[in-house]
Amino acid sequence: MRQFLIVGHDAPTTPEFSLDDLAGGAGRLDVLCRCVNSAFFLSHSIREDVRVHLVLGDEFTVRFEGADLRRLNPDERSTAALVRQALEHREDAIGHVPAESTPGVSIRRMGFEETLDHVADGTTVFELHEDGDPIADVEPPADPLFVLSDHNEFADRERSLLDAEADRRVRVGPKVLHADHTITVAHNYLDTEGYTTY
Amino acid sequence: MRQFLIVGHDAPTTPEFSLDDLAGGAGRLDVLCRCVNSAFFLSHSIREDVRVHLVLGDEFTVRFEGADLRRLNPDERSTAALVRQALEHREDAIGHVPAESTPGVSIRRMGFEETLDHVADGTTVFELHEDGDPIADVEPPADPLFVLSDHNEFADRERSLLDAEADRRVRVGPKVLHADHTITVAHNYLDTEGYTTY
Incomplete structure (x- = not known):
């Protein structure tokens, strides 16, 4: 399974925001919506073997589960x-118990640290970094x-947590x-297995 | 220069559409907006050496010129x-004379065939096709x-014109x-020059 965790620093933590102002009053929720798009959409289908975690304001995490999604459309507004x-x-999200809002979409009362701890287990954690290795040189893992x-940018504390994981x-x-473009390139890297086998 | 020509089959040809319904009443203008985003945005800047041509309903073509753009934001709605x-x-677009509406954005009274004819000159034309060569195996040209x-899908007549060019x-x-994801991968291919030099 491929997983993407995206931290929305300014993202809303209550539903009182306008769909007409995603790039303004809704704390750049447009960015997170494009990340969801890049993570799931193929030309004529959805990538079912994908899970996305949107951390909203270090308070909640909204999870999108590819295998269960039913009402996802590509545009920012509907996402x-x-x-x-x-x-x-x-x-309804009490402790670490999730609440499902629509098919394949659920919310958890977890910030970045808890979500990263929870999700990283059993995966190969990729940190994107300007000084990192070219991704094409890395053997694609099974569960990135x-x-x-x-x-x-990541806050210092987030960067430290991520460095450790x-x-x-x-x-x-x-x-x-941009984060959504990075997701598209990451998928392409995984799809093509080092650009040699397709 | 890198150029992208995207055909919007259902796109509006008049300004009477709602920004609240890009994926519906506005003929999937959301798709074209995401293509503009993918074509121009880097994390902290705009790709100036890029030109995008949006063909709207085979009647008009809206051109975005990277070097001149001033008011482009990443979200679908503002685009x-x-x-x-x-x-x-x-x-104001009479014959083939363009009309500039905002810095770097102009409209021409040209459909797909005329725009392709006009734009292809001096470029290396890439047709995306399921049976095509892996792009990673192609030496990046100077002016794709x-x-x-x-x-x-392309209509039969459009496909014939494109095959010829x-x-x-x-x-x-x-x-x-999706078209916008394809643009992101194409940029990455051109950025990395066959994935060996970065």
Whole structure:
């Protein structure tokens, strides 16, 4: 399974935001929505063997489970509506028990550290870093977890936590990309297994 | 220069559409907006050496010129607003004379055939095709033009025109991707020059 954890530093933690202002009042939720798009969509299907974790304001984590998703569309607005529906169920997420809001979408009362701890187990954790190894030189693992930040850099404490968990430090090319573009390149790297077998 | 031509089959040809319904009433303009995003955005800058041509309903073409762009933001809604502003200037586009609507964005009264003819000159035309060569095996040219379709397949006539113009027939991996994801992978291929030099 391929997993992507994206930290939304300014993302909303309540459902009181407008779908008309994702890049403004909704704390750049547009970035996270594009990450969900890149993680799941193929031309005519959804990647079922993918799981996405959106950390919202270090308070909640919304999980998208590829095998169970039913109402995901590619545009930012409809994905943001799914996140809003998840946040409407935030009071049902008690302790670490998740609350499912729509098929394949659930919310947990967990910030970055707890989510990373919880998710990293059994995976190969990829940290994206400008000084990392070219990803094309790395043998694709069976169960990668890519940990990404939204439009902001990781905070120092997050970077320390990630450094401690990371199995590989990689870069996807000579240029630093947006998180959603990084996900697309990561999928392509995994799809093509080092660009030699397709 | 890297160029991307994307055909929006259902895209609006007048500015009478709602920014709240890009994936519905606006004829999947969300797809084209994501293509613009993928074509131009780096993490902290815009790719200036890029030009994008959006063919709208085989009637108009909206051009985005990387070196001149001033008001481009990553989210779908604000990019759609730029397209709408371009369409507000459509009456000023007479013959093949463009009308600039905002810095770096202009509209031309040209459909797919005319735009392809006009743009292909001096470029290496890449046709994306499931049976094409793996793009990683192709030496990156100086001035590539990637021709893509929105959420629809190319119509037969469009495919014939493209077949006649294409210099290379490629695929970006074993899976068929959305147009915007294809652009991201194409950029990564060009950035990394065959994945060996970064």
